[in-house]
Amino acid sequence: MTMYDVILKKREGAALSKDEIEYFVNGYTEDAIPDYQASALLMAIFFRGLSRDETFMLTEAMMRSGDVADLSSAPGVKVDKHSTGGVGDKTTLIVAPLAAACGVTVAKMSGRGLGFTGGTVDKMEAIPGMRTSLEKDEFTALVNRAKISVIGQTGHIAPADKKLYALRDVTATVDNLSLIASSVMSKKLASGSDAFVLDVKCGDGAFMRTVREAEELGRLLVDIGAANGKKTIALVTNMNQPLGKSVGNALEIAEVIETLKCEGPEDITKLSLTLAGYMILAGGAAESWDEGYEKASRALRSGAGLDKLRELIKGQGGDPAVTDDSTLLPSAAFSVAVRADADGYTDRIAARDIGLASQRAGAGRETKNDVIDLSAGVVLRKKVGDAVKAGETLAVVYGNDKSKLDEAAEITKAAFFTESAPREQEPLIHAVIMG
Numbered sequence: 001m002t003m004y005d006v007i008l009k010k011r012e013g014a015a016l017s018k019d020e021i022e023y024f025v026n027g028y029t030e031d032a033i034p035d036y037q038a039s040a041l042l043m044a045i046f047f048r049g050l051s052r053d054e055t056f057m058l059t060e061a062m063m064r065s066g067d068v069a070d071l072s073s074a075p076g077v078k079v080d081k082h083s084t085g086g087v088g089d090k091t092t093l094i095v096a097p098l099a100a101a102c103g104v105t106v107a108k109m110s111g112r113g114l115g116f117t118g119g120t121v122d123k124m125e126a127i128p129g130m131r132t133s134l135e136k137d138e139f140t141a142l143v144n145r146a147k148i149s150v151i152g153q154t155g156h157i158a159p160a161d162k163k164l165y166a167l168r169d170v171t172a173t174v175d176n177l178s179l180i181a182s183s184v185m186s187k188k189l190a191s192g193s194d195a196f197v198l199d200v201k202c203g204d205g206a207f208m209r210t211v212r213e214a215e216e217l218g219r220l221l222v223d224i225g226a227a228n229g230k231k232t233i234a235l236v237t238n239m240n241q242p243l244g245k246s247v248g249n250a251l252e253i254a255e256v257i258e259t260l261k262c263e264g265p266e267d268i269t270k271l272s273l274t275l276a277g278y279m280i281l282a283g284g285a286a287e288s289w290d291e292g293y294e295k296a297s298r299a300l301r302s303g304a305g306l307d308k309l310r311e312l313i314k315g316q317g318g319d320p321a322v323t324d325d326s327t328l329l330p331s332a333a334f335s336v337a338v339r340a341d342a343d344g345y346t347d348r349i350a351a352r353d354i355g356l357a358s359q360r361a362g363a364g365r366e367t368k369n370d371v372i373d374l375s376a377g378v379v380l381r382k383k384v385g386d387a388v389k390a391g392e393t394l395a396v397v398y399g400n401d402k403s404k405l406d407e408a409a410e411i412t413k414a415a416f417f418t419e420s421a422p423r424e425q426e427p428l429i430h431a432v433i434m435g
């Protein structure tokens with residue numbers, strides 16, 4: 001078998017066999033297949049698609065490309081949460097502490113930013129001293145002690161996904177249902193948790209644009225989980241405007257802390273409580289989602305969630321004082337305000353463009369090896385439905401490279417659409433798919 005033959009077969013639209021999929025996944029993981037051939041196959045998959053069987057086989061090959069973690073020494077049901085990626089989606093760092101504060105064990109591996117979307121690991125690295133890479137024993141000890149640890153995907157867990165994820169990011173091959181499903185589930189299955197709550201983002205700021213596509217992805221994710229004996233719940237949630245107000249690593253950490261102090265934006269608070277409710281249900285700490293939601297709300301109001309975040313930060317070498325003093329987070333040297341031209345109501349904020357503006361300001365990578373500016377990003381002063389006066393600030397763009405900020409500000413301005421009357425709010429949660 002040669003990689004040329006595999007690429008050609010998929011380019012012609014034929015289904016790949018298990019052997020061919022394993023040949024590609026193992027060869028690429030071991031550096032025997034170069035980036036240019038892997039890119040060609042990804043593009044052929046993007047245009048030709050994978051069948052359900054091929055997707056299951058790809059997931060399994062990627063899961064087996066490294067270690068499958070054994071978390072059995074940590075007590076209780078281990079629950080993981082994953083988002084398919086959005087703009088301003090900082091829910092992991094709110095939801096995981098809330099669920100852990102309610103008795104659920106959260107042993108989580110997170111990813112970095114991908115395309116216009118941010119990643120939890122990059123966000124966590126904005127916290128001074130915070131380590132996102134822990135040795136296996138240290139990770140397990142923290143999970144046992146604090147019931148929570150959030151680390152980056154180690155080189156041993158689904159290494160095929162780690163390499164392919166970075167390659168897809170720079171070859172415009174991210175937004176394919178089968179590639180997303182196999183990427184998400186290979187690493188979730190390999191990371192050893194017992195149950196998964198998956199947030200499938202849907203809309204302009206997500207890889208899945210329509211509710212129908214997102215539901216299809218949610219169903220596929222739940223089915224892959226079930227086929228592997230894991231309780232899996234997928235929520236399809238709205239990503240037609242950025243989640244919360246802040247987009248960019250340190251800026252989002254500040255919003256996480258505000259939210260855990262009950263001072264966060266309404267959408268992020270509601271979505272976080274909803275996801276935490278499902279994690280608490282999946283972890284067996286509640287009999288129903290309503291009970292889980294209620295427990296999460298209590299943990300938010302009592303400050304138990306914030307205490308858990310502090311414990312997590314401290315346990316991973318970070319400075320928990322950031323939770324009381326956000327000036328300890330990286331801050332940008334420059335900012336540019338984006339102002340409204342006319343009176344009206346914010347009708348739409350193109351989430352994808354806000355993600356791109358934040359990336360352009362320095363918060364995201366444009367090539368695999370780019371170093372990101374942790375302080376960069378965009379803070380919205382207006383959300384959809386808000387009244388706006390001409391000259392008022394719609395958003396502020398932050399960063400350390402002044403030359404990038406004017407372009408980021410232009411993209412931000414073009415992302416705001418104003419109308420003379422307020423529009424009806426779209427639902428935040430479109431669907432819940434239970435395994």
Ligand code: URA
Nearest residue numbers: 084085179180183184
């Ligand atoms: N999240 C993932 O983990 N993988 C993808 O491919 C897209 C979003």
